[in-house]
Amino acid sequence: MTKLNCQACADFIADYLNGDLDAEVRASFETHLDRCRNCRAYIEQYAVVVKAGQRACERENEAAAGAFPEELVRAILDARKPD
């Protein structure tokens, strides 16, 4: 099994979190994580940032869903009418 250091692991984080690593690399990655607290903390922060961004934008979408400007509704419907 290939031994990975932190720098190599950092390159694989996205594929790891997506479940896209092949079995051998994944095993090497997880072996490194088991003994590297710093990498575990880095990956946790990376995942939290991605998910918090997604959640923030979901909330943004929900807030916008009920607040579509009336003048834009009219502009869209008027633009659709034939001249």
Place this chain on the structure above:
Amino acid sequence: MASPTQITPDPEPASPDAALLEALRAGEPGAFEQLVRTHGGRLLAVARRLLGNEEDARDAVQEAFLNAFRGIDRFEGGSLLSTWLHRITVNVALMKLRTRKRKPEESLDHLLPAFKDDGHFAERFESRSEPVDQQVAREEEQAVVRAAIDELPDHYRTILLLRDIEGIATNEVAEQLGITPNAVKLRLHRARQALRTLVAPRLGRPER
């Protein structure tokens, strides 16, 4: 070892939107207005994120709806109407981004992690005692990350928004932006790393 944390958006469940679609195809009065009122707000939020200003976002949503009205007969119902409209809006927004004066690509290197000669991180990072889901659920955390997304250089912000927020597949993003799928993956990873670097001190995570 815990299983990996899934970080791609959940796909929407299939639903036919049958009644509205039938009314749209029949040209029934009120159907188009219903479509606009039902979906306009969310589409405007998408366009605002991608384009960064209200005027361009409104133009993009209007153009997207007009494209949708013209193409309603070609909508085969294989996805939700909301998904179809979302895709049209994203495409219109990207088209608008392409017509803007191109800025030179900004470097992100100062926001990427540094490593020692032996391959260890140069900084120390701290885990929180609370689970990831609890951290993510905090509105303060979300607000800080959301603000930092807008600070990313354009080339990285667009890819992060398309992949992580709008859920567009890597190959499609690559095609839309005229770059390789591997370049999309690399830029997405760098954008996420930069985002982590930006938010860490703001969330009380000074690095040592």
